[in-house]
Amino acid sequence: MRPTIQILVFILLICVSDLLSAQTTIAGKVTDKKNLLIGVSITLKDTYDGATSDSSGKFSFKTSEKGEFILTATSVGYRPFEQTIKLEGKGTLTIDIVLKEEVTELSAVVLSAGTFEASDKKRAAAVLTPIDIVTTASANGDVTGALKTLPGAQQVGEQEGLFVRGGTAEETKIFIDGTLVNNFFHSSSPNIASYGRFSPFLFKGTVFSTGGYSALYGQALSSALILESIDLPDRTSASLGVSIIGVNGGYQSLSKNKKSSWGGAYSYTNLAPAFAIIKQKQDYSQVPVFHDGDVNFRIKTSATGMLKYYGYFSKSRLDYTVNSIDSLGYLDRFGVSNFNTFHNLSWKEKLGKRWKMYAGISYTLNQDDIISGMQDANKNDVVLDTLKLKTFDLDLTSNYFNGKLIFERRLKGISVIRFGGEYNFSDERSGYTIYNGQKFDGRLKATIKSVFTESDIYLTNALAAKIGGRVEQSSLIDKTNIAPRFSLAYKLSKQAQASLAYGIFYQTPESRYLPSASAANLVFMKATHYIAQYMKVTSVRTFRAEIFYKKYDNLIKTGLVGGRDMAINNNGFGDAKGFELFWRDKKTIKNVDYWISYSYLDTKRDFLNFPYATNPNFAANHTASVVVKKFVQPWKMQFNGAYNYASGRPYYNIRFDGSKYYFADMGKVQDYHNFSVAFNYLPSIGKENAKNFVVYVLSISNAFGIKQVYGYQYSYNGSRKEQIVPPSRVFVYIGAFFSFGIDRSQQTVDRLF
Amino acid sequence: MKKTILILSAIFVASFSFAQMPDKFVKAMESKVAEIDTTHTAQGFTDLANAFERIADAEKNQWLAYYYAAYCNASAGSLIGTGGDMMTSKADKTDPYADKADKQIGKAEELMKNNSEIYVVKKMIATLRLLGDPMNRYMTYGPEAQAMLDEAKKLNAENPRVYILEAQDKYFTPEQFGGNKEEAKVLFEKAQKLFETFKPETSIHPNWGRSQVAYLLSLYK
Numbered sequence: 022m023r024p025t026i027q028i029l030v031f032i033l034l035i036c037v038s039d040l041l042s043a044q045t046t047i048a049g050k051v052t053d054k055k056n057l058l059i060g061v062s063i064t065l066k067d068t069y070d071g072a073t074s075d076s077s078g079k080f081s082f083k084t085s086e087k088g089e090f091i092l093t094a095t096s097v098g099y100r101p102f103e104q105t106i107k108l109e110g111k112g113t114l115t116i117d118i119v120l121k122e123e124v125t126e127l128s129a130v131v132l133s134a135g136t137f138e139a140s141d142k143k144r145a146a147a148v149l150t151p152i153d154i155v156t157t158a159s160a161n162g163d164v165t166g167a168l169k170t171l172p173g174a175q176q177v178g179e180q181e182g183l184f185v186r187g188g189t190a191e192e193t194k195i196f197i198d199g200t201l202v203n204n205f206f207h208s209s210s211p212n213i214a215s216y217g218r219f220s221p222f223l224f225k226g227t228v229f230s231t232g233g234y235s236a237l238y239g240q241a242l243s244s245a246l247i248l249e250s251i252d253l254p255d256r257t258s259a260s261l262g263v264s265i266i267g268v269n270g271g272y273q274s275l276s277k278n279k280k281s282s283w284g285g286a287y288s289y290t291n292l293a294p295a296f297a298i299i300k301q302k303q304d305y306s307q308v309p310v311f312h313d314g315d316v317n318f319r320i321k322t323s324a325t326g327m328l329k330y331y332g333y334f335s336k337s338r339l340d341y342t343v344n345s346i347d348s349l350g351y352l353d354r355f356g357v358s359n360f361n362t363f364h365n366l367s368w369k370e371k372l373g374k375r376w377k378m379y380a381g382i383s384y385t386l387n388q389d390d391i392i393s394g395m396q397d398a399n400k401n402d403v404v405l406d407t408l409k410l411k412t413f414d415l416d417l418t419s420n421y422f423n424g425k426l427i428f429e430r431r432l433k434g435i436s437v438i439r440f441g442g443e444y445n446f447s448d449e450r451s452g453y454t455i456y457n458g459q460k461f462d463g464r465l466k467a468t469i470k471s472v473f474t475e476s477d478i479y480l481t482n483a484l485a486a487k488i489g490g491r492v493e494q495s496s497l498i499d500k501t502n503i504a505p506r507f508s509l510a511y512k513l514s515k516q517a518q519a520s521l522a523y524g525i526f527y528q529t530p531e532s533r534y535l536p537s538a539s540a541a542n543l544v545f546m547k548a549t550h551y552i553a554q555y556m557k558v559t560s561v562r563t564f565r566a567e568i569f570y571k572k573y574d575n576l577i578k579t580g581l582v583g584g585r586d587m588a589i590n591n592n593g594f595g596d597a598k599g600f601e602l603f604w605r606d607k608k609t610i611k612n613v614d615y616w617i618s619y620s621y622l623d624t625k626r627d628f629l630n631f632p633y634a635t636n637p638n639f640a641a642n643h644t645a646s647v648v649v650k651k652f653v654q655p656w657k658m659q660f661n662g663a664y665n666y667a668s669g670r671p672y673y674n675i676r677f678d679g680s681k682y683y684f685a686d687m688g689k690v691q692d693y694h695n696f697s698v699a700f701n702y703l704p705s706i707g708k709e710n711a712k713n714f715v716v717y718v719l720s721i722s723n724a725f726g727i728k729q730v731y732g733y734q735y736s737y738n739g740s741r742k743e744q745i746v747p748p749s750r751v752f753v754y755i756g757a758f759f760s761f762g763i764d765r766s767q768q769t770v771d772r773l774f
Numbered sequence: 775m776k777k778t779i780l781i782l783s784a785i786f787v788a789s790f791s792f793a794q795m796p797d798k799f800v801k802a803m804e805s806k807v808a809e810i811d812t813t814h815t816a817q818g819f820t821d822l823a824n825a826f827e828r829i830a831d832a833e834k835n836q837w838l839a840y841y842y843a844a845y846c847n848a849s850a851g852s853l854i855g856t857g858g859d860m861m862t863s864k865a866d867k868t869d870p871y872a873d874k875a876d877k878q879i880g881k882a883e884e885l886m887k888n889n890s891e892i893y894v895v896k897k898m899i900a901t902l903r904l905l906g907d908p909m910n911r912y913m914t915y916g917p918e919a920q921a922m923l924d925e926a927k928k929l930n931a932e933n934p935r936v937y938i939l940e941a942q943d944k945y946f947t948p949e950q951f952g953g954n955k956e957e958a959k960v961l962f963e964k965a966q967k968l969f970e971t972f973k974p975e976t977s978i979h980p981n982w983g984r985s986q987v988a989y990l991l992s993l994y995k
Contacts, residue, residue, distance in 0.1 A: 060823035097870040
């Protein structure tokens with residue numbers, strides 16, 4: 022027995038030594054020319070042999086293979102390396118590998134001048150997620166409320182909308198899934214800002230462009246807010262909410278195969294209980310009541326395709342009086358009832374290897390029935406002879422249809438070219454009945470047809486350009502424009518980058534000043550943007566500084582025609598310049614996330630009925646916000662605070678002397694301060710498999726009751742002026758929200774306010 | 775006699791399991807699989823992941839090689855993503871590992887469907903995604919991780935690794951968020967008990983986790 026084993030061992034040894042002698046060593050180091058690369062996987066293709074580069078970028082391995090082989094080296098962010106080598110079963114082969122950087126979306130510079138982008142994947146720390154919006158104390162759960170804490174937007178409180186870099190609210194257009202939204206906000210009342218119609222939780226991505234935006238969008242002189250709706254929900258769920266302002270409920274069903282979903286929600290808002298506690302400046306005969314309902318379905322049409330539908334229905338009314346500024350002892354009455362329905366259908370699909378398609382249509386029907394008048398002290402409607410024009414009834418019915426189609430083709434690397442077209446149709450009817458029953462009907466039908474193209478060109482990871490252009494044709498003024506857009510971004514370091522943007526933006530004169538008087542030959546209003554930006558982003562901190570110059574041309578001027586402000590020519594002009602800073606930090610203080618923004622704005626314009634170019638009443642020179650969020654884990658409480666500041670805005674009394682407009686009075690209001698706080702208590706957070714989730718909310722706007730003045734309004738004869746202030750100094754909100762079937766706090770935080 | 779039959783049948787089962795595995799493959803795998811329980815660094819797991827990937831790519835039809843490559847990438851990513859606070863996004867560092875692991879476990883699943891071990895790794899990947907950006911991702915990847923774990927348990931309730939992951943979640947989650955060290959201990963003990971009777975199909979089938987359980991249980995003493 023023994024000798025046999027010895028022989029076997031001997032034979033084995035011979036074999037092993039033979040094997041050993043037939044090995045080749047492959048060694049070397051991996052670099053990207055500048056730096057040593059660690060963790061690169063080096064493989065002798067189709068064999069088990071290989072190594073991983075160590076902390077000094079070196080690798081070494083032995084192989085007993087012989088003949089021609091391909092040596093590969095792969096690492097995330099680099100293009101794969103391949104080299105044919107010849108193995109002779111002996112000696113050492115030294116191969117130094119140089120990897121070339123791959124241009125990828127994650128590593129490439131971002132074309133960011135003028136925009137704040139938030140999406141679920143990219144640079145999450147940079148901006149605002151839905152959670153950020155609902156937990157921004159001063160935002161009151163409103164999308165635009167949160168955006169007002171970013172640089173570029175004004176703290177205008179007497180009117181809804183985003184006033185960006187010296188532009189009016191009308192110069193900001195809002196898009197959902199690519200198509201224009203015509204009535205983003207609830208119907209407005211004089212000197213009261215209305216809320217947005219849509220919950221922040223409908224959107225997964227937000228791009229807030231304060232200038233220099235993409236050629237895919239148009240008809241906005243100042244800014245574009247581009248919202249992308251969510252895809253499929255995570256699971257089936259139901260939600261319920263009760264608060265001081267109403268109740269709401271919703272249901273979302275996800276199909277078993279997770280390829281489609283449907284759902285709906287309804288909310289009833291009645292401000293009677295809140296107004297009973299918090300005294301309002303207005304005396305309501307009909308407190309604001311809103312019925313909002315929505316339905317949706319989403320279908321995954323392929324691995325990459327998605328079809329989404331969102332439908333929205335809303336009915337609301339309110340009616341109130343305030344002490345009349347015109348006549349002592351009398352009241353001004355204002356009432357509006359609104360019906361709105363909005364439908365959006367969008368489809369994105371990958372067509373083949375290089376092509377993508379985005380298609381979207383939306384339809385809006387909006388009906389406003391507005392009543393204006395005067396009442397005596399006993400609330401009887403009266404018509405005073407000198408103020409009879411204050412009594413009227415205005416019925417507005419608007420139909421809007423928007424369609425958009427974009428094709429995208431991938432070029433080399435991640436460079437792409439996009440092109441497509443957009444079609445906007447509007448049909449606005451107005452019925453204006455004055456005090457004596459006389460009726461004036463108006464109707465304005467218009468289309469805007471646009472085609473556009475744009476290319477994102479990534480030359481390297483460090484240098485990228487976006488070049489595009491847009492052609493628009495407006496039926497209303499029967500004119501066509503060509504709007505070039507250009508931006509450039511250069512990466513200065515791994516985290517820092519510099520960008521530039523330039524673009525021309527056109528907008529058709531607003532329909533409320535049309536049809537133009539005496540067949541004036543109107544043209545597009547025009548803005549030219551120049552933006553330079555520096556940005557440094559890490560996963561926990563963002564710093565962004567931007568300077569801009571914006572030139573306005575061909576703004577419309579209005580004249581009094583038959584008691585109505587009507588467009589007379591395009592002789593208006595203006596400019597805006599300034600700089601903005603933004604700093605967000607989630608790291609320095611533990612469990613505290615805060616951001617600070619500051620904007621300096623210097624703007625002048627001559628437009629509408631302005632006698633000459635001056636700082637408009639909606640633009641403050643200095644605007645700043647501080648937003649702080651702290652989650653205290655042991656208490657399951659989140660504390661949110663926000664402070665908003667704006668330096669005093671100018672105010673004007675513009676009067677007509679029979680031949681021209683003049684400033685009868687002007688001044689500056691006091692600085693604006695607003696401290697808001699909110700507490701969210703989430704008792705069920707972290708409970709394993711919690712099927713039900715509950716959130717309690719307490720929020721206080723303008724917590725210290727600081728007096729806020731937005732401007733001044735003047736009596737009909739100009740002899741009296743009165744401050745425009747919020748309806749109440751402080752507003753308190755209390756609510757409780759439940760969601761069933763899922764462990765997901767977001768769903769319940771939905772529609773917080 | 776009984777014993778002989780048992781041994782014979784064991785040999786038979788083992789040889790059947792090995793039947794479709796080339797010798798060279800088994801040997802290469804054995805040496806790498808042995809390293810798993812002694813690897814504790816991200817770099818170590820990256821090296822192993824690359825080694826398994828080489829084997830997987832050379833063989834192309836061995837699910838275990840892809841499985842281990844995915845497991846090692848998920849482990850490397852988890853080690854990189856651990857630490858820091860809830861607010862912080864580390865996705866730029868951890869996602870490349872999750873991406874790789876995702877691809878590899880997908881290939882493993884193509885070759886071996888309805889396997890509890892594969893769902894264990896899928897659960898690890900979902901947790902790794904969550905770890906990358908907890909604040910923004912827990913609503914997406916929290917439920918997904920749970921679903922993967924449920925599936926792993928459904929496919930094999932006797933798989934000790936299912937309970938290790940469950941126990942680790944309990945152990946490392948802060949108490950306010952549902953963590954519970956005592957409940958974790960019960961689960962660790964359950965895993966330990968299952969290991970007593972757990973026999974991997976072959977020497978290279980998943981058998982990791984013993985040392986983790988032993989280590990974590992030692993912390994209770």
